[in-house]
Amino acid sequence: MRQEPGASKSDRGTDKNYLAxxxxxxxxxxxxxxxxxxxxxxxxxxxxxxxxxxxxRRALAARTDAPGRLLRELARDSDLKTRxxxxxxxxxxxxxxxxxxxxxxxxxxWSLPEHPAAxxxxxxxxxxxxxxxxxxxxxxxxxxxxxxxxKLVSDPSxxxxxxxxxxxxxxxxxxxxxxxxxxxxxxGATQNRLTTTDQHRLLARDRSxxxxxxxxxxxxxxxxxxxxxxxxxxxxxxxxxxxxxTTPEPILRVLAEDSHPDVVTQATAMLRKRT
Numbered sequence: 294m295r296q297e298p299g300a301s302k303s304d305r306g307t308d309k310n311y312l313a314x315x316x317x318x319x320x321x322x323x324x325x326x327x328x329x330x331x332x333x334x335x336x337x338x339x340x341x342x343x344x345x346x347x348x349x350r351r352a353l354a355a356r357t358d359a360p361g362r363l364l365r366e367l368a369r370d371s372d373l374k375t376r377x378x379x380x381x382x383x384x385x386x387x388x389x390x391x392x393x394x395x396x397x398x399x400x401x402x403w404s405l406p407e408h409p410a411a412x413x414x415x416x417x418x419x420x421x422x423x424x425x426x427x428x429x430x431x432x433x434x435x436x437x438x439x440x441x442x443x444k445l446v447s448d449p450s451x452x453x454x455x456x457x458x459x460x461x462x463x464x465x466x467x468x469x470x471x472x473x474x475x476x477x478x479x480x481g482a483t484q485n486r487l488t489t490t491d492q493h494r495l496l497a498r499d500r501s502x503x504x505x506x507x508x509x510x511x512x513x514x515x516x517x518x519x520x521x522x523x524x525x526x527x528x529x530x531x532x533x534x535x536x537x538x539t540t541p542e543p544i545l546r547v548l549a550e551d552s553h554p555d556v557v558t559q560a561t562a563m564l565r566k567r568t
Contacts, residue, residue, distance in 0.1 A: 309334060309336075309337065312327055312330065312332075312333055312334070312337050313337055313340070315327050316328075316333075316337050316340060316341050321346045321348060321349065324341065324344060324346065324349050325346070325348055325349050325352055327341070328341055328344075328349045328352040328353050328356075329352050329356075331358075335359075335360040335363075338353060338356070338359060338360060338363055339360055339362055339363050341353060342362075342363050342366045342367060343366075347372045347374065347375060350367060350370055350372060350375045351372070351374055351375050351378055353367065354367045354370070354375045354376070354378040354379040354382060355378045355379075355381075355382060356382070356384070357382060357383060357384040358384065359382070359384060361386055361388075361389070364379060364382070364384070364385055364386070364389045365388065365389055365392065367379050368389050368392040368393055368396075369392070373398055373400075373401070376393065376396060376398070376401045377398075377400055377401055377404075379393070379401075380393055380396075380401045380404045380405065380408070381404060383408075383409050383410065384410075385408065385410055386410060387410055387411070387412050387414050387415050390405055390408055390410060390411055390415045390418075391414065391415055391418045393405060394415070394418040394419055394422055394427070395422065399424070399426070399427075402422070402424055402427045403426065403427060403430055405419065405427070406419065406427070406430045406431040406434050407434065413438055413440060413441065416431060416437065416438070416440075416441040417440075417441070417444075419431045420441065420444040420445065420448075425450045425452060425453060428445070428448060428450065428453045429450070429452050429453045429456040430456075431445070432445045432448070432453050432454070432456040432457035432460065432461075433456040433457070433459070433460045434460070435460045435461065435462050436462060437461070437463075439463075442457070442461065442463055442466045445457045446466055446469055446470065451473075451475040451477045451478050452477070454470060454473060454475065454477075454478040454481070455475075455477045455478045455480065455481035456481065457470060457481075458470035458471070458473070458478050458479070458481035458482040458484075458485060459481040459482070459484040459485055460485065461485065461487075462487065464487055467482060467485055467487055467488065467492075468492075470482050471488075471492055471495070471496065476499070476501035476503050476504050477503070479496060479499060479501065479504045479507075480501070480503050480504045480506075480507035481507075482496065483496050483504065483507035483508045483510065483511045484507065484510070484511060488511070488513070490513065490515065493508055493511060493513050493514055493515075493518075494514075494515070494518055496508040497509075497514055497518045497521075497522060502525075502526075502527035502529055502530050503529075505522065505525060505527065505530045506527070506529055506530045506533045508522075509522060509530060509533045509534050509537055509540075510533060510537060512537065512539040516541065519534065519540065519541065519544050520544060520547075522534055523544050523547045523548055524547075528553045528555065528556065531548060531551060531553070531556045532553075532555055532556050532559055534548060535548040535551075535556050535559040535560035535563060536559050536563070540563070542564065542567060545560045545563050545564050545567075546560075546564065548560035549561050549564060
């Protein structure tokens with residue numbers, strides 16, 4: 294550390310008394326130097342957690358060696374950027390993350406499912422959250438434990454369950470969601486890499502056109518199912534079939550003679566691209 298005018302050799306560097314005095318300096322830049330000093334001990338950092346400068350508190354929130362008491366206090370900070378930096382700090386413990394689950398700003402909450410310290414307790418808190426988007430982001434994470442999967446598969450929001458259907462790596466959970474009452478959830482299951490051929494066949498015959506279209510977009514349907522869908526009662530399903538890059542050319546030729554002009558136009562355009 295650079296010696297300040299008037300500072301003796303004994304009260305500079307890592308000397309606690311010297312840092313303690315500088316931590317209370319009226320100049321923000323001086324206090325910021327302490328907040329970012331790797332040698333600043335935990336007790337001095339904790340003493341700065343109510344610093345009037347947002348810049349100082351932001352620097353404290355970003356420290357990966359910050360003491361837990363400091364991080365817990367900063368979770369209640371009034372400055373959004375401070376809390377954003379805190380949520381990005383890999384040193385945050387699960388109890389700090391749990392405190393941030395109910396943060397007033399989406400940008401803080403939505404970063405939590407991917408935090409390296411997020412554990413089952415954090416997931417439980419997210420599952421209890423009133424923020425549907427936060428629960429959906431957790432559902433889309435994959436690699437979740439059995440308890441969290443069980444809670445999410447019963448989530449009241451079809452958007453959350455659809456996110457889980459598209460991303461879960463648990464075959465038993467996927468099977469439940471394929472039979473979900475909401476077509477949005479079943480459509481999500483068409484995009485899951487674990488969905489089997491038999492399950493894709495089932496979804497391709499779903500009563501909902503949105504689910505059948507999702508089955509087309511999965512690119513995993515057998516040829517005979519695509520043949521059948523070329524005559525689907527829904528124009529949207531046939532249009533998606535005419536649009537999708539994996540649709541075989543013979544089926545595109547069938548769609549090029551469809552009764553609906555939009556399907557004909559799309560199928561003809563796709564055939565031209567392949568010549």
